Amino acid sequence: MYTYLVIGGGVIGTFIARELSHHEGEVLLVEKEDALAQVQTKHNSALVHPALMAPPDKGELKSSLAREGNELYHELLKHWDIPVVRHGALLLARSEDEVESLREHLKAGENRGITDTLFLSKEEVKKREPKLCDSVAAGLLMPSAMSANTKALTDMLAQNARLNGADIRKGVEVAAIESLGEGAGFRVKSTEGEEFETKYIINAAGIACEKIAGLVESEVPYKTEPNRGEYVVLGPEAKDFVHHIIYPLPTKKSKGVLLIPQPDGTLRLGPTSTDQRSTTDAPVTEEGKASIKNDIDRLVKGVPLQYISHTYAGIRSTIDYGDFYIKPSNEVDGFIHVAGIESPGVTSAPAIARYVVHEVLGKLTKVERKAQVKEFELE
Numbered sequence: 001m002y003t004y005l006v007i008g009g010g011v012i013g014t015f016i017a018r019e020l021s022h023h024e025g026e027v028l029l030v031e032k033e034d035a036l037a038q039v040q041t042k043h044n045s046a047l048v049h050p051a052l053m054a055p056p057d058k059g060e061l062k063s064s065l066a067r068e069g070n071e072l073y074h075e076l077l078k079h080w081d082i083p084v085v086r087h088g089a090l091l092l093a094r095s096e097d098e099v100e101s102l103r104e105h106l107k108a109g110e111n112r113g114i115t116d117t118l119f120l121s122k123e124e125v126k127k128r129e130p131k132l133c134d135s136v137a138a139g140l141l142m143p144s145a146m147s148a149n150t151k152a153l154t155d156m157l158a159q160n161a162r163l164n165g166a167d168i169r170k171g172v173e174v175a176a177i178e179s180l181g182e183g184a185g186f187r188v189k190s191t192e193g194e195e196f197e198t199k200y201i202i203n204a205a206g207i208a209c210e211k212i213a214g215l216v217e218s219e220v221p222y223k224t225e226p227n228r229g230e231y232v233v234l235g236p237e238a239k240d241f242v243h244h245i246i247y248p249l250p251t252k253k254s255k256g257v258l259l260i261p262q263p264d265g266t267l268r269l270g271p272t273s274t275d276q277r278s279t280t281d282a283p284v285t286e287e288g289k290a291s292i293k294n295d296i297d298r299l300v301k302g303v304p305l306q307y308i309s310h311t312y313a314g315i316r317s318t319i320d321y322g323d324f325y326i327k328p329s330n331e332v333d334g335f336i337h338v339a340g341i342e343s344p345g346v347t348s349a350p351a352i353a354r355y356v357v358h359e360v361l362g363k364l365t366k367v368e369r370k371a372q373v374k375e376f377e378l379e
């Protein structure tokens with residue numbers, strides 16, 4: 001019998017499996033796809049957001065885990081050669097009218113103890129990014145932001161988890177969960193008829209969290225509200241068009257359409273934000289592409305769209321709870337929800353793993369660090 005079974009091999013489940021593998025107990029992660037990080041973790045902006053872009057009014061837990069997560073990535077990068085772009089980010093006032101709001105963001109950050117943000121005048125910001133529109137009136141430099149290859153990161157996490165004894169199984173889709181009696185654990189069945197017994201289940205199935213929870217709970221405490229984000233990607237020919245990650249001022253609903261230089265030299269433009277019913281279909285639409293172009297044209301001039309290499313879309317695993325939902329089930333002992341992990345989920349992932357293991361599981365069972373941990377070794 002396993003001690004812990006993690007459902008979902010995105011960045012969240014894999015970070016959790018790695019953290020668990022550093023502690024006593026047998027760990028199994030199951031992922032339905034034939035590779036890790038194929039769903040939300042791959043179809044996103046791949047940003048480690050700065051703390052300023054994760055304010056508490058968007059969710060207290062989200063905000064604190066994103067801030068801690070950003071710091072943990074900088075620590076992790078001392079040990080692992082994760083492909084990243086670390087030029088920082090600029091938050092822009094696109095006109096004089098937005099400068100006051102930009103200053104309010106700076107002030108709100110200072111009130112939260114964020115001290116690394118730098119206010120840049122129109123001249124200073126243009127000096128850093130000559131392609132900005134002439135109407136851009138000021139900017140905030142947020143040095144801790146970076147973009148990262150999230151697939152490479154997830155594979156490294158899995159390697160480290162395996163070296164610490166975890167089993168990582170790909171191509172295993174959970175189809176049913178049977179309780180073995182109160183507090184006795186679960187029998188998890190795959191679509192292929194394989195069975196695994198486990199004391200605890202950690203549900204990190206992303207957009208499928210509600211569906212998985214519905215296998216054991218009669219009333220799942222949240223509803224999924226899928227929201228699609230579309231992107232246009234420019235090939236490496238556009239590599240030096242901008243150097244920083246570029247954000248407009250965020251709206252109530254989203255962080256807006258960004259320019260995001262990637263470690264492979266490509267430049268992602270997006271995402272849009274469209275509510276939809278489907279949790280699986282992620283089309284890129286003509287409207288989406290037009291609105292990306294429209295928004296980007298308000299940030300930079302002469303975006304080299306002749307270098308478009310491809311488009312893609314991801315579905316945010318938003319729920320109706322208003323924050324990350326990381327709690328044990330109210331109905332079934334030993335079942336842990338890690339749900340509603342929308343943006344900034346990549347950013348928060350290292351801190352989510354610690355939170356799940358120490359704050360959630362640590363209150364249900366004895367979580368004891370192994371005497372010998374290979375903390376950063378890779379295969």
Ligand SMILES: Cc1cc2nc3c(=O)[nH]c(=O)nc-3n(C[C@H](O)[C@H](O)[C@H](O)COP(=O)(O)OP(=O)(O)OC[C@H]3O[C@@H](n4cnc5c(N)ncnc54)[C@H](O)[C@@H]3O)c2cc1C
Pocket residue numbers: 007008009010011012013030031032033036037038039040041042043044045046047048049172173174175204205206207208212228229230271313314315316317341342343344345346347348
């Ligand atoms: C458009 C968009 C932009 C974003 N931008 C950012 C950003 O810049 N920065 C940031 O911090 N966050 C961002 N996010 C959020 C971030 O991508 C997610 O929070 C993060 O990837 C969630 O990871 P996850 O592991 O929970 O989900 P996923 O990566 O979706 O992983 C869940 C896994 O569970 C598996 N699974 C599902 N059902 C089963 C089953 N029955 N059996 C076995 N396995 C199963 C799936 O195959 C999948 O691999 C963005 C999200 C979107 C959609």
